[in-house]
Amino acid sequence: MSRENRETLPLASQVAVVTGSTQGIGGGIALKLAEHGARVVVHGRDRQRADGEKMVQSIEAVGSQALLVTGDLQDESHCRSIIRKALEHFSRVDILVNNAAVVHRANIETASIELWDEIFAVNVRAPFLLSQEAVRHMKERRSGCIVNIGSGNGYCGGKRLLAYSTSKGAMITFTKNLSNYLTQYRIRVNQLNPGWTLTEGERHVVGVIEGKGENWLEEAEKTRPSGRMLLPVDVAEGVLFFATNDMISGAVLDYEQFPFGAPADFVI
Numbered sequence: 001m002s003r004e005n006r007e008t009l010p011l012a013s014q015v016a017v018v019t020g021s022t023q024g025i026g027g028g029i030a031l032k033l034a035e036h037g038a039r040v041v042v043h044g045r046d047r048q049r050a051d052g053e054k055m056v057q058s059i060e061a062v063g064s065q066a067l068l069v070t071g072d073l074q075d076e077s078h079c080r081s082i083i084r085k086a087l088e089h090f091s092r093v094d095i096l097v098n099n100a101a102v103v104h105r106a107n108i109e110t111a112s113i114e115l116w117d118e119i120f121a122v123n124v125r126a127p128f129l130l131s132q133e134a135v136r137h138m139k140e141r142r143s144g145c146i147v148n149i150g151s152g153n154g155y156c157g158g159k160r161l162l163a164y165s166t167s168k169g170a171m172i173t174f175t176k177n178l179s180n181y182l183t184q185y186r187i188r189v190n191q192l193n194p195g196w197t198l199t200e201g202e203r204h205v206v207g208v209i210e211g212k213g214e215n216w217l218e219e220a221e222k223t224r225p226s227g228r229m230l231l232p233v234d235v236a237e238g239v240l241f242f243a244t245n246d247m248i249s250g251a252v253l254d255y256e257q258f259p260f261g262a263p264a265d266f267v268i
Contacts, residue, residue, distance in 0.1 A: 006063055009037030010244045015090040017041040017082060019073065019130065020100025022051035024199035025149065028232025029097055029239045030055060034064040036240060038095065041086045046070045065090075073100055074121040079129035087137060095243050096134045098127035099149040101167075105160040105209075116163045123167035124174070131178060135187065144187040147242045148175050149235070150252070152195045152260040168193075172252055179250035188249035190242040195256025196220070198229040225257045 006012060016033045020026040022044030030040045040059055044052045052068045059066040067089045071078040086093050102122045104115050131146055138144030150171045151157075157165025171191060179189035196202075198217070206212050206220075221228050238255050242248065254260055 006037055011095075012037035014038045014094035015041070015086060015092050016095035016097065016243070017043070017086050017093055017130070017134070018097040018099055019043045019082070019126070021097075022048040022055055024201060025194065025197060025232045025235050026097070026099040027051075027055050028236040029099060029149075030066075031058055031062070032233065032236035032240050033095065033097075033243065034059040034066070035062050036244070037064070038243075039065040039090055040067075041082065041090075042066050042068045043082055043100070044068075044070055045072065073126040074118060076125075076129055079126050080133045083130060083133035083137070092141070093134050093137055094144060096130060096144075096146045097149065097239060098130060098146070100126065101149070101151075101164070103161070103164050103205075105164075107160050107162050110160075111163055119163040119167050120170075123164070124170050127171065127174065131189075135182065135185070138187050139182075139185040142186045144182075144185070145243050146178070146182075146187065146189040147239050148189070148191040149239075150175075150191045150193040152193050152254060152256055154193060155260050175252060176250050183249060188242070188246070190248060190250065191252045192235065192238045192242070193252060193254045193256075193260070194230060194235045194238075195254075195260070196229055197235060198231055230255070230257070 011033060016038040018026050018030045021030040021042045030042055034040050042052050042055050049070050056066040056068050069082050069085050073079055083093060102119050104119060106115055127148060148171050151168040153161055153165040154168030154172055175189055175191040182189055206216050238253060
């Protein structure tokens, strides 16, 4: 796409920061925003640098620009530095997508304090720190969009997802409260709660860690009304909707093929 044509895209000239975007859902979001004109700060852990470099190349291939930042979201200074590096490199931040999350499996009897603290540091405290840093810039421009990626598990969650589910439940309140405060600065805050999404990591977790074997995906897709699971690109479409719609703030959108909380044997 020519430079002139890209300037007509809905997110042209905007800058998006997407945490946990070297692959998976975050990667899908980063690429989708880039396809619609945004320049993107790709973020991941240090060990994901190779995947991050590939994501930067993918963004550049669609005609946009990208900056890769890696580090640990449990570190307060690193969280704040992500926004600062975005401002240093691109001079602005228009969109913040708090996507990165830790999903460790444990119940009330097996969860350690270390596991609990890590999940809340990455899943709740990091979005708070990133949002706090981004708001300092956005309020001066009286414009901005924050999209938090929650989960259907935030309403109850699996028996072995106690800490993760609780952290995602906290994000619902965080989103609504933050939106209520930031309306005065014309900064919008919304949340997307994806259902079961097929990512690179999910294939390993379900097939190997959960011991469901090689044919688990075929069986799982039989329970999906559409005949397939959600993909990162599907979730990315929801983020794009929030990023391009100036009339919505404080919304929490459940993004799944049937209502969360429906009976477990729900099949069409």
